[in-house]
Amino acid sequence: MSNLTFQEAVVAGIAEEMDRDLRVFHLGQDIGPVYNGAMHSAKGLGERFGPARIIETPISEGAMMGAGIGAAIGGMRPIVQIMFAEFLGLTVTPLACDAAAMWYKSDGQTCVPLVVRVLFGAGPHRGHSEDYQAWVASTPGIKVVMPSCPRDAKGLMKAAIRDNNPVVFFEHMGIYHGSRQEVPDEDHVIPLGKADIKRQGTDVTLVATALMVQQALKAAEQLQQQGISVEVIDPRTIVPMDVDTVLSAVARTRRLVVISETWKTGDPLSDLAATVAEELGGDAPLRIARAGLQNTPRPFAMPLTRAAMPGVQTIVETVRRVMEPK
Amino acid sequence: MSNLTFQEAVVAGIAEEMDRDLRVFHLGQDIGPVYNGAMHSAKGLGERFGPARIIETPISEGAMMGAGIGAAIGGMRPIVQIMFAEFLGLTVTPLACDAAAMWYKSDGQTCVPLVVRVLFGAGPHRGHSEDYQAWVASTPGIKVVMPSCPRDAKGLMKAAIRDNNPVVFFEHMGIYHGSRQEVPDEDHVIPLGKADIKRQGTDVTLVATALMVQQALKAAEQLQQQGISVEVIDPRTIVPMDVDTVLSAVARTRRLVVISETWKTGDPLSDLAATVAEELGGDAPLRIARAGLQNTPRPFAMPLTRAAMPGVQTIVETVRRVMEPK
């Protein structure tokens, strides 16, 4: 076990995989030993693996993505860092239109083992917080990972690197250099597509990702005091979504709360909520409530940024809503 | 009244607005009098308005979008054609990251009256059928229009051109040169954000857009024979979504069916289904069912293309599903 931050856990996972598999390499802007990547997202990798495997590029996200896809076709296992999720739009054309379709459309002639790293989320970095997760999650063939803690971050990164499909790996800036956690040193791989129940509960099933998981756990504490028992499920992988775990949970509680840091339209968790309504809706009572990012561009000033996204208070209120009879 | 195809109706709407407002112009690839636009999407406009207002560009979708945004800031009212929705990824960075946010973030210093035209959908053109509607629908500040018939197409295009916000206008290739419809000649503007009830019904509320509306109406006929009365609602505008019309309808029928030609994850109609579950779910019975595009890239061969998307048969079965007790 080591006591790591989210950032340290991600980098540790990458380093272990680069040791294990010489085909794995990292490509991005300013990820070398001089700058170590935005927010130290590649800390130490340049020094340790050198310029042949930690490759710096000009500012050209589209070509960087194409380079990752092509290198994967050519037999390597690239990790491409697109500094911020905000820049994903520059890369979706090669990633979503071509790479995501290659395994299926080529009928198995090629796979694209590619990891795409992006920073996102409201945090110390005052800007670049947009996630645009719908842009990658809405296209079949791309897996999307969004961890909420250091332990998951390392295990999921290792799984993403070993996966044979394009995987977009979201790293939340609000928890990046935050609280540490004991993370296994030995080979610790968390399969993509498996949710984790972060807290047991009997009254309400709450689903959230990344920073919202940490907020939800705080809210659950408060609600416990008020006699409401909240189960917190972290899908960890947004695509593929572990629908079964959520369905069996809500089948028990009959109450689903979805908390998201992104906009509701296009949010993969909205699709999850719709699926729950389809599968479990009928004559038996079923309550669903969602809270997400205010339906505007993200405002900048700190008080506005905070008020525009769900906080502990909003989460508590949303849970109380599904507890009231209707 | 004139008897027009979808393509003729769209072009007529554009021509009327270009006559009415000299600030309106059209920019795109091969939209001039020589080629008249892909699938004749700009038929006759080049000849009628000349190269000063029908502006052809090199293949550079990103710059074309930037050009439209900038021209709008500068006081013009551009219509930019991005030939196929499949190319939207090349344009979302200026469109979604910047243009969509300008009115809100500038606190009203500028608006961006811009229309973006895209062709999409399974049709005669064997390819370019992807819509990627989630890429534009998921970002607040962009309006998204997806008409299902010539009459709506003209009225909505005129409204889109008069709107002061970025509007992405989807033109379905499967109905583009299809059946004609009587379209008003006089000033016929259909407000964005208002759904249209294409068929009255009492048992089930069905929501669909574009080609799926036409399929749904056929299915509704069949179901009528089987004694099931289906109400077909066409939102016409995907963003902003006319949630109220759908809610009051489902409040009556307690049964919602959503039929979509796109993938479920990220589909704005999935958000609509989730909202219905939130608002109307509770102790009273509520049934929801969805059918969408198979969760893979779109296969090419005609039999596969057809089987991968909802057809009349799938729609009938989906409606029957919500009629069964559960």
Place this chain on the structure above:
Amino acid sequence: MISEDNTLISLYYLVAKGRELERQMTKLPGFHPGVGEEAVVVGSFFGLSDDDYIAPHYRGALLAAHMRGAEIRRLVAGVLGKATSYSRGRVRGDICLPLKFNTLGMFSGVLGNPMSIATGIGLSTKMKGNKGVVVTSFGEGTSNLGAFHESINLAACLALPVVYVCHNNGYAMSTRTEYAIKGASVANRALGYGIPGVQVDGNDVVAVHQAVQMAVARARAGEGPTLIDALTYRISGHYSADANSYQPAEEREAWLKKDPLDRIKARLLSRGALNEIQIAEIERSVVEEISAAIAEAQNDPDPDLDVLGPDDLYCNDGLGENAK
């Protein structure tokens, strides 16, 4: 001398085959034929090794894939969406090619993607140190896309073994080159990237072949990418039904006089490498081969619905290793 004759004969044979293929495919709806541009295709992809990769321009793509070992019948089946295609009908075979022949096509309809992806394949061959190269081609209209700029600049910075060949064929759909490119040439753009930019007569298959092979040698030697600007002309319409009436008669006439097939033929005759009878024989056999392949493909069955998947959306562990 003999061996040079053999090369010329091979080049001629491929140009003749390409011409017949494009000619016959024009009769199918929605195809984007490359009549008149066969020399660029053949010159670009002739003489590569099997480990090399190619990412050809969509126009002329079938000929390119065939040069890599793909069967014409199965390629045409791909255009028609038949079960016998290399993807079993999953992808449009007119622009998307079988990767098992180290041949990358368009997995979507978006121009530019093959340029950046081919650049990445070049990165992998460089990292693996196996001296493999990548030859990719595209149209002059496509050179106005950001993908052109970013890809070539990245290849230049990392000294990647990639050769970029432009089909400078005068048009992008109906848009004339001089309307969309104000620079003196596409080759000029190489100056912005610090790599060689070479202009070549795209209707002279030998000239294209030599220029590309020089660039390939440079790439194999680790000296980085080259941009080749092959001047040619689109005799075909943009697609089957396009009458390309927008091409001025004189312009068209002038280019018809420079027909790449006639030129390589004349060269062979003047060298005495082949005589009229041999040429007539070759062209007859080519017509037969192409006609037969297309006829077979047309009679091939449509895919069954089991081809739909969707259970194989992802490449699951293990599979990836075996996949090409």
Place this chain on the structure above:
Amino acid sequence: MISEDNTLISLYYLVAKGRELERQMTKLPGFHPGVGEEAVVVGSFFGLSDDDYIAPHYRGALLAAHMRGAEIRRLVAGVLGKATSYSRGRVRGDICLPLKFNTLGMFSGVLGNPMSIATGIGLSTKMKGNKGVVVTSFGEGTSNLGAFHESINLAACLALPVVYVCHNNGYAMSTRTEYAIKGASVANRALGYGIPGVQVDGNDVVAVHQAVQMAVARARAGEGPTLIDALTYRISGHYSADANSYQPAEEREAWLKKDPLDRIKARLLSRGALNEIQIAEIERSVVEEISAAIAEAQNDPDPDLDVLGPDDLYCNDGLGENAK
């Protein structure tokens, strides 16, 4: 002569003001200061008319907006997210500027967008036939983005009145220019678009001003865009906390000797346009002005939650007409 002196004095005054602004702003966290690049900013945007538009590089953006009439106090309030900012705290004011001064900033954090949008503003001024021009600036690192290629090519094809000025300051974050650009210069890239590419000493405010004004005159005359490659050096770190230890000492020393502020000062002194006392006076006043503005901004209130909206997500009919 007098009038020329006056121009020089104005240029000096702005460079001095810019220097002090950048210097003091460096003390705020997360700011991207442009110490050493003030001459490019001042030279690019001096002498334009109010109807002209500018879309400045994010580095040095506050000085650019101030040159258009924006108050420093409110601009700084924008950096701090205060209620008194031009957006009431809705947008990050370090890179996003008040459009009411015909000054376009970044409405997202994505480089390249201002280039293509500025190109479109140029299209509108051309269509309105009002002889307005657009001057936009960006870094050499940004010139590797597809947006650079597509925007300039489009402007060239449509002969748009846009001047593109590159802050060629040696670095993109920690990436050295010679690593990311193998071409001899950024100016070279103009050859690929058939427009003039002009290299200029970016630390000579007069030289930058003259080069830009020549390009502006060309644009007003309907002769289309120009690319200006202004060679300068980033004395600051990439952002406030960046120690830019990666800058070799000799390189830095050499550039410090070419300090743009010292150079315009020396010029004024040698011409006798100003004497030491006057200069000391000006610089004292500048320090006071900037210090006061920043202090005021820091004391300004945070926005109330009513600034959140979200009811004004869209510009509703009518409003658009009145909007700037």
